[in-house]
Amino acid sequence: MTTSMTREDYEQRMVRAGRAAADAGLAGLVVTPGPDLPWLCGYRPTAVTERLTALVIEPGRRARLLVPVLEQPDAERSPGAGALEVTGWSDGSDPYEQLAKWMDPKGRYGVSDATWALHLLGLQRTLPGSAYAGLTEVLPMLRAVKDAHEVAMLAAAGAAADATYEEILGVRFGGRRESDVAADLARLLVEHGHSQVDFTIVGSGPNGANPHHEAGERVIEDGDMVVLDFGGLKDGYGSDTTRTVHVGEASAEERKVHDIVREAQQAAFEAVRPGVACQEVDRVARRVIKAAGYGEYFIHRTGHGIGVTTHEPPYMVEGEHLPLVPGMCFSIEPGIYLPGRFGVRIEDIVTCTETGGRRLNDTGREMAVVR
Numbered sequence: 001m002t003t004s005m006t007r008e009d010y011e012q013r014m015v016r017a018g019r020a021a022a023d024a025g026l027a028g029l030v031v032t033p034g035p036d037l038p039w040l041c042g043y044r045p046t047a048v049t050e051r052l053t054a055l056v057i058e059p060g061r062r063a064r065l066l067v068p069v070l071e072q073p074d075a076e077r078s079p080g081a082g083a084l085e086v087t088g089w090s091d092g093s094d095p096y097e098q099l100a101k102w103m104d105p106k107g108r109y110g111v112s113d114a115t116w117a118l119h120l121l122g123l124q125r126t127l128p129g130s131a132y133a134g135l136t137e138v139l140p141m142l143r144a145v146k147d148a149h150e151v152a153m154l155a156a157a158g159a160a161a162d163a164t165y166e167e168i169l170g171v172r173f174g175g176r177r178e179s180d181v182a183a184d185l186a187r188l189l190v191e192h193g194h195s196q197v198d199f200t201i202v203g204s205g206p207n208g209a210n211p212h213h214e215a216g217e218r219v220i221e222d223g224d225m226v227v228l229d230f231g232g233l234k235d236g237y238g239s240d241t242t243r244t245v246h247v248g249e250a251s252a253e254e255r256k257v258h259d260i261v262r263e264a265q266q267a268a269f270e271a272v273r274p275g276v277a278c279q280e281v282d283r284v285a286r287r288v289i290k291a292a293g294y295g296e297y298f299i300h301r302t303g304h305g306i307g308v309t310t311h312e313p314p315y316m317v318e319g320e321h322l323p324l325v326p327g328m329c330f331s332i333e334p335g336i337y338l339p340g341r342f343g344v345r346i347e348d349i350v351t352c353t354e355t356g357g358r359r360l361n362d363t364g365r366e367m368a369v370v371r
Contacts, residue, residue: 005149010042010080017142018059024138027107028058030099030123034114035308036135038236039143042080045071052095052119055084056102064102066095096126105129110138140313144305145327151351151360153237154306154329158349158360160192161231161239165363168228173220173370174247178202182215185230194232194239198310201229201242208244208343211300211335222248225258225342226370227335231310238310240331241361242347245368254344257294257336258367261344264288264334265365268302268316272332272350272357278320285334294336303331306349324352329360 017040021029031037032054038044043065045053051068062085067075069088076086089095100123103109108131111120120132135142146154167188173181182200189197203213204220208227220226224247231240244258268285282302289298303316306329314322314330333347348361 005079007080007082011083013040014057014063014083018057020139020142021110022059026110026138027104028056029110031055031112032115032119034112036112039308041065041084043075043078046074050118054099066099096122099123100126103127110135136313143307144313145325146307146329151329153235154349155360157234157237157239160194160234161241162361162363163192164188165243169368169370173226174222176220178204178215178218178220189232194234196233198232199230201227203227203343205342206340209337209339209341211337220247225254227343227345236308238306240306240310240349242333242345243363244344244346245370247370250367255367258344260289260292260294261334261336261346262365265332265346268332268334269350269357272324272352274324274326274352274354276324278314278316278322278324279318281316282318289334289336297336297338298334299337302334305330326352326354328352
């Protein structure tokens, strides 16, 4: 992960994670390769294989990292290594036996969501008295509240996505395939500093009514509404933005639907403040769309958290009672989808501050007309 974080920063994260585990009634955490591992300790394996790599964090103890011995030199050079006890295991030995020596045989542990079943089953076989629960279930706030450094990284990723959108408005849409415009988006994201492109949704005409439409061979036509949803990782942190454009002049109905979505997105943004339940952001957006007569056509949650992955807690959805906390970063992306006709979605990444919301995407939310 490319950051300016120090060994002390990673040590503080791991200590904080240990305390959170204790508060949740856990013996500790077991974290394997995936987004949680580099976030906690700064180590990202060059390859994820069947060989076990696992970080064990327990309250009040120095964190320990078990890695294949052939990867131990890389682990020892990682930015958080000074805050860890790094141990290598050799082919032919049982890594689960080694890991078990560090763990409470009857303890309940939080395990990273990305942990392979192979490794979880190996631990359960070695420690039959132990129990496990996914981190999203037991510690949903672990990565949800960002510090100032992380917010700055997300803002930089958002600015790069904004620059991508500004440039894509200048390309020709009409007469080209959706996949051609998607390739332009991917290229521009990389040109503006993204190391990883996660998605480039281009939904033209009736395809825009599918929120997760994968750009295909449909040729974009004059008169099409086009949903553009794109993002990825820049310096280890995510971007995700959506704008809906129109090829040529839009009809009165298309403009009406776009204005309703824009009003819903603005209302949800204005609802952001500390202490407000996540579900309330969803309710506010949904209320606007329902009042306009399109409630049945808003078919997904209003938002999701973002950080070292583009989708993570918290979620802006009915039933999510977690209160907003300064430092939370998440999308606000209401939409209306008219089957067989067109769709509209507008999405910004927003961070909660002490006084309300701050957008990390600043491009215009009005309907842009493209050629």
